[in-house]
Amino acid sequence: MSAVRRLVRVASLAAALGLWQVLTAHDVELWLRFGQFPTVGEVASAFGDRLGTGPYWQDLGHSLRRIVIGFLLAAVLGVAAGTAIARSRWAADLLGPLVEVARPVPAIALVPVAILLLPTNEQGIVFITFTAAFFPVLVSTRHAVRALTPVWEEAVLTMGGGRLRVLFSVVLPGALPGVFGGLSVGIGVGWICVISAEMISGEYGVGYRTWQDYTVVDYPGVFVGMATIGALGRLTSTAVEAAGRRATSWLPRPAERPPARAARRADRAARTVRAGRRTAVPAHAPAPEKQPVP
Secondary structure, eight states: OOOOHHHHHHHHHHHHHHHHHHHTTOOOOEEEOOTTTTHHHEEEEEEEEOOOOHHHHHHHHHHHHHHHHHHHHHHHHHHHHHHHHHHHHHHHHHHHHHHHHTTSSSSSGGGGHHHHHHSSSSHHHHHHHHHHHHHHHHHHHHHHHSSSSSSHHHHHTTTTTTTTHIIIIIHHHHHHHHHHHHHHHHHHHHHHHHHHHHHHSSSSSHHHHHHHHHHOOOOOHHHHHHHHHHHHHHHHHHHHHHHHHHTTTTTOOOOOOOHHHHHHHHHHHHHHHHHHHHHHHOOTTTOOOOOOOO
């Protein structure tokens, strides 16, 4: 990424924070009511205070453990189920209807089911996180496997390869880009649901602490929780995308487009060269004959 693009990204974030500070510091009330919002300085001060306390890091650890366990389970089972549904008619007939019925149900709506089904709240939160991430991974894997061209599979079979060789040499490597697309979506949805579940039935975690701050009208603390959730989501999504780039490094990458100004200069230079070629006289062209004087 070029330095200009990095500067633009930093400037956009700084502009958003500056606008927030202006609106809240002056208690702007233009339909949207910013008078009750904490300023950027108040949130930064509260964030600095929280960083030095043990409960903040304890909540961070609980939320990270829940998202990691639920997401890893969803990744393994989602890829396995999606591949089975795409490759086997029996699996499609047995699992397909169940998936299509359960998939539209929001994972957070399963909180009563988790409370009744599982013995502890901790297991219930992990179950909700797993359910939230499972379906995006399954659906993306199913579509990616079905989109593979059959020529590769036929080539392996022609050379004597079996079903397992086709699976591990053709199907899973070819579906990796689609699989990691589902994993990227799944980690984001998983964070939404783990925070919501912590607010409803948790005892520790970033979501639980954010809700507690709201109940005691600690609005700077609420925004500290929101900023923490955003940072954790960004960190885990970046990790998943980096793993995806590493796992699919053998794929050809599209060349990065040059900046518009450089592209225009290159286009002008190319047109000049083409025009020069059309008007230039070849070095091997014979000299024109002299006309006789009458």
